[in-house]
Amino acid sequence: MQGQQLKNGEHLISRNGVFELGFFSPRSSTNQYLGIWYSKLPHNPEAIWVANPENPISNKSGVFSLESDGKLKITNGKGQEIVINANQGSSDSNLTATLLDTGNFVLRQVNSDGTEGQILWQSFDYPTNNLLPGMKLGMNLKNEENWTLSSWLSNEIPRPGAFELGMDPSGAGQLIIWRRGNVYWKSGVWKNGGFKNSPELTKRDDLYQFRFMSNSEEWYFSFSVVNNNSTLSRWELNAWGQIVGFILAADGSTWQQTAKIGSCITDETYPSAMCFKQNFTSCRNESVLFVPIRGYYSNLELSYIENNTNLGISDCHDRCWNNCSCIAYESLLPDETGCRFWTKQPGFVRNPNFPVVFVLVLGNGQEQTKAKGGAGESLKEQWWFWCILAIAPGLFLLLLACCNINRIKSKSLKGKDNFSFANKLGKGGFGPVYKGTLPDGQRVAVKRLARNSGQGLEEFMNEITLIADLQHRNLVRLLGCCIQEEEKILVYEYMSNKSLDTFLFDTAKRKLLDWEKRIAIIEGIAQGLLYLHKYSRMRVIHRDLKASNILLDDDMNPKISDFGMARIFGHDETRANTHRVVGTYGYMSPEYAMNGIFSVKSDVFSFGVLLLEIVSGKKNTSFHSSSEPTTLISHAWDLWQRGDVLELKDETLESCPKNELFTCIQVALLCVQANADDRPTMSDIISLLTNEVKFLQEPKEPAYAATSGISLPLPDSKSGSRSLNYMSITIMDAR
Structure with missing residues (x-):
C-alpha cells in the first residue's frame, strides 16, 4: 500500500x-x-x-x-x-x-x-531478459509500446547486453534478434503454429500453448503452459544471443529447448552453450572454432586489451573473429566485461583457479589458410599441444603411457576385430567403452570418443586433466590416453564386474548383493567422494554420480568413474554457478537442475539418491508405488512420515540388521533435503554410517517430494526412464 x-x-x-x-x-x-x-x-x-x-x-x-x-x-x-x-x-x-x-x-x-x-x-x-507465460513479445500499435527482451551484459551485470529479441517491426510476423542494433537472426514467418526457420521453438505443444496475435491495435507472440503443475517456466535470451526455454515440473523433472542459432559448443561458465552466428571471411570459415580452455593463464606480454566495461564476452568473440591476427581472447575484468586478445601463440601456465580463455582451433583437421598474423595451425598439432598442456607438469609418466598406447593401437588394433561389438562394455555420453588386452596380457577398458559426440571433446580434455591427478582406491585409474588425428581414446583399468547398475537393477543379479556387500559399496563410494571433496590436491565436484558410474572390481569394491563432467574448485570455494547443467535426471539437486548452482552438496544429494537405490534395489526415476506413479525419494519420505520406512528394504535381501537399514535410509533422506545447507557433508555422512555419531537429526522434507500423481511429459521415454540426452543442457539418462 x-x-x-x-x-x-x-x-x-x-x-x-x-x-x-x-x-x-x-x-x-x-x-x-x-x-x-x-x-x-x-x-x-x-x-x-x-x-x-x-x-x-x-x-x-x-x-x-x-x-x-x-x-x-x-x-x-x-x-x-x-x-x-x-x-x-x-x-x-x-x-x-x-x-x-x-x-x-x-x-x-x-x-x-x-x-x-x-x-x-x-x-x-x-521485460528484461526473460519471457514468462502470459507476457507479450511484440508491439502495442496504439501507444507505440515495444515489448522486447534484452540479454544481460554478463552474468554479473543485468544491464542490457549485446542482444535484443522482439517481433519484426515491418509486421512480417517473425521474431528477430538484433546484435548491437543489427539484425542477427530471424525465426522465419509464423505459419501453422510455428516459425518457418525455427520449428524447434514451438514443437512441444504438449508442454506449451503458443499464440501469435496480429490486429490493428497490437501484434505479439506469447505462450502459456499446458500442464498447470508446470508453473516454473520461462524463455530466456542469454548473453550469447540464444533463446532458451526452461520448464521445471512439480515432480522435479526438467525440460529445456534452445533455438538453433549458429554453431554451438558447450561450456560450464557461460549460458547453456556458446553459439556463434558469424559471417565467413578469407581467414574464418566453417572449420574455425574458438574453444574454451579452463584452468590456464596466458602470457600477458603477448596480449592487448580493450578496457571498456560496455563490452561483454560475446563482443570479445566478435572482435577476435573479425581480426585475422587474433588467436585467443578472454574477459578482462572479474565482472566479465572488457576484453583481452592475443595475436601470437600464448604461453599457458596451469592454474585451476584462473578463468576461461577462448583459443582458436580448427574444427575438421584441415590446415587453415595462413592469414595476416599467421595464426593458422592444424588440428592435429593443436590437440597434441593441448593434451601435453593438460597433463604436463608432474605427469610425464602419463605422457609416456599415452605415447605407448598410441603405438600399441597402431600395431595391434588394426585387425578385423577392431572395436568389435562383442567387446563392447557399454556406452555413455562420451562414447562407447570396449574391453581390450595389452600385449603383456593386462586387461583394460578402452573409452573411445564418439565422432558425433556433442560434448565428448570437452569431457575428454576434462577427464585427462582431472583423473590423472587423482589417486584413491575408490576412484578408477586412468592408465593412458591416445590422440591421433580424429581418434581420441582413454584407457582405464578393467573392472570385471562392470557397473553397479548392472547388478542393482537386474532381478537375478540383485540377489548377489547381500547386505554386507551393499554396506561395503556404500562406504567405499562415501570414502571416494570424501577424498574428492576434501583430501585430494584439488577439490572436485563430480556432478554425475549415479549407479552406472560406480564400477566394481573382482572383489566387488566400488570405484567412482567418469570425470568428464567434474569441476575443480579452489579450496576456498564453496559453490559455483553454471548455465550448462550437466548430469543425470533423477540424481540432480533442485538448485542445480533449475539454476545451475552446484557445490559439494550437489554430490551429497546424488549420493542420497544412490543410497536409496542401493537399499531398495529400485531406480529413483522409474519407481512406481502400488497405487500411483511417484519417485523413490517421494516414496521413502511417505514411508518415513508414516513410520514404515523399513518397508523400503529390497525384497531380495534375506537378512538385514534393522538398525543399519534404518540408519542408511535416514542418512539418505538427510542427503536429499531440499535446502543444500541442511544436507550433511561427506565427513558427516561417514561418521553417521559408521555409528561414530549416535543420534541422527530428523530429516526435513526432501526435494521433489510432493510428486504423487504428477508427471510432466518428457522426450524420448524409454524403458521406464526418461532420457533428456538431446537437449542443449546435458542431462543424461543412466544406461
Whole structure:
C-alpha cells in the first residue's frame, strides 16, 4: 500500500509462494538490484525480472517504496532516487502494488469498496531478459509500446547486453534478434503454429500453448503452459544471443529447448552453450572454432586489451573473429566485461583457479589458410599441444603411457576385430567403452570418443586433466590416453564386474548383493567422494554420480568413474554457478537442475539418491508405488512420515540388521533435503554410517517430494526412464 517500504533483506511473496520480489546481488557482485525470482527454489536468486538494471545500488542500502503520489521508487543510502514508473503516478485514489503468481508485479487502483481497480503499471510491460507465460513479445500499435527482451551484459551485470529479441517491426510476423542494433537472426514467418526457420521453438505443444496475435491495435507472440503443475517456466535470451526455454515440473523433472542459432559448443561458465552466428571471411570459415580452455593463464606480454566495461564476452568473440591476427581472447575484468586478445601463440601456465580463455582451433583437421598474423595451425598439432598442456607438469609418466598406447593401437588394433561389438562394455555420453588386452596380457577398458559426440571433446580434455591427478582406491585409474588425428581414446583399468547398475537393477543379479556387500559399496563410494571433496590436491565436484558410474572390481569394491563432467574448485570455494547443467535426471539437486548452482552438496544429494537405490534395489526415476506413479525419494519420505520406512528394504535381501537399514535410509533422506545447507557433508555422512555419531537429526522434507500423481511429459521415454540426452543442457539418462 502507499507509504509502505521494502528494505534490504525483506521480500514480497506472491499469494501462492511462487515468486518473490526483493533486493539481490548477482553471483559475486557487490551491487544490488531490485528483482523478481522463483521463491521456492533453494538458491541465491537468479532474477527473471530486474527493476533497475542500469542503476545498481551499492552497500546494500536500497529501499523500495510505493509513495503517496503513486510513484514506485528505489532510494539508496545517499538519498538518490530511482523512479520505476515515472509516468504512471496518481495521488487521486488508493493504490496497491501486488506481486502475482504469474510473476507480474502490478500497480493498480483500489476501488472505494475495496475491490481491485484499473492496472496503472505492470512489470510484464517492461521485460528484461526473460519471457514468462502470459507476457507479450511484440508491439502495442496504439501507444507505440515495444515489448522486447534484452540479454544481460554478463552474468554479473543485468544491464542490457549485446542482444535484443522482439517481433519484426515491418509486421512480417517473425521474431528477430538484433546484435548491437543489427539484425542477427530471424525465426522465419509464423505459419501453422510455428516459425518457418525455427520449428524447434514451438514443437512441444504438449508442454506449451503458443499464440501469435496480429490486429490493428497490437501484434505479439506469447505462450502459456499446458500442464498447470508446470508453473516454473520461462524463455530466456542469454548473453550469447540464444533463446532458451526452461520448464521445471512439480515432480522435479526438467525440460529445456534452445533455438538453433549458429554453431554451438558447450561450456560450464557461460549460458547453456556458446553459439556463434558469424559471417565467413578469407581467414574464418566453417572449420574455425574458438574453444574454451579452463584452468590456464596466458602470457600477458603477448596480449592487448580493450578496457571498456560496455563490452561483454560475446563482443570479445566478435572482435577476435573479425581480426585475422587474433588467436585467443578472454574477459578482462572479474565482472566479465572488457576484453583481452592475443595475436601470437600464448604461453599457458596451469592454474585451476584462473578463468576461461577462448583459443582458436580448427574444427575438421584441415590446415587453415595462413592469414595476416599467421595464426593458422592444424588440428592435429593443436590437440597434441593441448593434451601435453593438460597433463604436463608432474605427469610425464602419463605422457609416456599415452605415447605407448598410441603405438600399441597402431600395431595391434588394426585387425578385423577392431572395436568389435562383442567387446563392447557399454556406452555413455562420451562414447562407447570396449574391453581390450595389452600385449603383456593386462586387461583394460578402452573409452573411445564418439565422432558425433556433442560434448565428448570437452569431457575428454576434462577427464585427462582431472583423473590423472587423482589417486584413491575408490576412484578408477586412468592408465593412458591416445590422440591421433580424429581418434581420441582413454584407457582405464578393467573392472570385471562392470557397473553397479548392472547388478542393482537386474532381478537375478540383485540377489548377489547381500547386505554386507551393499554396506561395503556404500562406504567405499562415501570414502571416494570424501577424498574428492576434501583430501585430494584439488577439490572436485563430480556432478554425475549415479549407479552406472560406480564400477566394481573382482572383489566387488566400488570405484567412482567418469570425470568428464567434474569441476575443480579452489579450496576456498564453496559453490559455483553454471548455465550448462550437466548430469543425470533423477540424481540432480533442485538448485542445480533449475539454476545451475552446484557445490559439494550437489554430490551429497546424488549420493542420497544412490543410497536409496542401493537399499531398495529400485531406480529413483522409474519407481512406481502400488497405487500411483511417484519417485523413490517421494516414496521413502511417505514411508518415513508414516513410520514404515523399513518397508523400503529390497525384497531380495534375506537378512538385514534393522538398525543399519534404518540408519542408511535416514542418512539418505538427510542427503536429499531440499535446502543444500541442511544436507550433511561427506565427513558427516561417514561418521553417521559408521555409528561414530549416535543420534541422527530428523530429516526435513526432501526435494521433489510432493510428486504423487504428477508427471510432466518428457522426450524420448524409454524403458521406464526418461532420457533428456538431446537437449542443449546435458542431462543424461543412466544406461
